[in-house]
Amino acid sequence: MPGFELGALGWSTELADKLEQGLEPGRVVAAHRGAFDVATAHGNVRARLPGRMLHDGVDVAVGDWVGVAGAIIQAVLPRRSAxxxxxxxxTSESQxxxxxxxxxxxxxxxxxxxxxxxxxxxxxxxxxxxxxxxxxxxxxxxxxxxxxxxxxxxxxxxxxxxxxxxxxxxxxxxxxxxxxxxxxxxxxxxxxxxxxxxxxxxxxxxxxxxxxxxxxxxxxxxxxxxxxxxxxxxxxxxxxxxxxxxELQLWDGGAGAVEAAFGDIEELTLQCRFANCSHETETEPDCAVQAALRSGALSRERHQSWLKLQRELRAIAMRTDARLRREEKRKWQLRVRDARSRTRHRG
Ligand SMILES: Nc1nc2c(ncn2[C@@H]2O[C@H](COP(=O)(O)OP(=O)(O)OP(=O)(O)O)[C@@H](O)[C@H]2O)c(=O)[nH]1
Ligand SMILES: [Mg+2]
Ligand SMILES: [Zn+2]
Known part of the structure; x- marks a missing residue:
């Protein structure tokens, strides 16, 4: 079976740096029930997720970069968009x-x-x-x-x-x-x-x-x-x-989409002292996002693209039902926080 020129599929040195040694890089080209077609330098592989990843609910989609060994997907590389x-x-589950x-x-x-x-x-x-x-x-x-x-x-x-x-x-x-x-x-x-x-x-x-x-x-x-x-x-x-x-299926994904693309930052915002924190400037008091920037846990670049997204969303939301959306998002954030504190108190 002829292999793929991985560069043509979008493979980069940045991605290569994130791949564990010994795994073969590949891109998911089709998703079937319980199996994935992965394009690798050695051709298409029909691969499965190991039980451990299935159990953890690891999300694999068409377009994902993965590391395979044999016919098993051992790693899913971080996404740049989803x-x-x-x-x-x-359900509140996303796809x-x-x-x-x-x-x-x-x-x-x-x-x-x-x-x-x-x-x-x-x-x-x-x-x-x-x-x-x-x-x-x-x-x-x-x-x-x-x-x-x-x-x-x-x-x-x-x-x-x-x-x-x-x-x-x-x-x-x-x-x-x-x-x-x-x-x-x-x-x-x-x-x-x-x-x-x-x-x-x-x-x-x-x-x-x-x-x-x-x-x-x-x-x-x-x-x-x-x-x-x-x-x-x-x-x-x-x-x-x-x-x-x-249409509605996609629209309903709103909050879930932010969570998937910028889940790390969204989670940080829940720890900011003030609900109306802008997370934008260093002068924000007790801003968890700024703290992550200072410690290096969050890159400036990622913070910038998140801010850009917030601005774009705001511009569009102004013409649609802005308030409703923001309230929905806030409610969703509070639900996440409540669920977290419940698990924490239990454990
Ligand atoms: N007149 C005209 N018909 C087109 C054009 N493009 C597609 N069609 C016709 O539209 C019909 C649907 O096209 P598909 O390409 O199957 O549509 P699709 O978006 O892939 O649909 P799903 O796979 O069901 O999501 C076909 O009969 C096409 O021949 C076009 O530019 N002009
Ligand atoms: Mg089609
Ligand atoms: Zn903040």
């Missing part, structure tokens, strides 16, 4: 849709079903994930003049690039492909039937992913893509295709 949603139902993503494309098709509000909610989740969002409006060939719809999307996505494409005519496809540079990872997110897999096939140059047979005009219906898959594009760059999502 697109997370709440698992279905009333990682894709890990180590640089750019997340929010894909919608141009037509009467296009909902700018839905796009806005995707953007919130993506900003929280650590990836950078871009918007893709597909099936441009179905409209004489999409400019009004594009303007409506622009209004909810200030500063976010918008690509208007047609996989049928090729309009905008090369420009979109160029956004997935060598060594970077993109993910396609959006409802079923908007044309995510069709775009992947166009980039790959053949029918890599199955697409919906009939060119039905409505975007609803059965999912064609059934599992998440990471694909190495000819000419460089990596793209993760995903099955269609229903």
């Amino acid at each position: 697109i997370v949603r709440k698992a279905a139902g009333l 990682t849709l894709a890990a180590n993503v640089d750019v997340a494309f929010v894909v919608s098709s141009l037509g009467p079903d296009l909902e700018p509000r839905r796009i806005e909610r995707y953007l919130v989740t993506i900003w929280e994930s650590g990836a950078t969002p871009e918007i893709v409006l597909t099936k441009a060939d179905r409209m004489d003049d999409p400019s009004a719809l594009v303007a409506a999307v622009e209004a909810v996505a200030v500063g976010v690039p918008i690509h208007v494409v047609s996989a049928l005519t090729g309009q905008g496809c090369d420009a979109l492909r160029a956004r997935i540079a060598d060594g970077t990872t993109a993910v396609l997110l959006g409802s079923s039937g908007v044309g995510k897999s069709t775009l992947v096939n166009r980039f790959v140059g053949h029918e890599q992913m199955a697409v919906k047979e009939t060119r039905a005009d409505d975007d609803e219906g059965r999912h064609t893509t059934s599992h998440r898959e990471l694909i190495l594009l000819p000419g460089g760059g990596v793209v993760i295709d995903t099955p269609g999502l229903r």
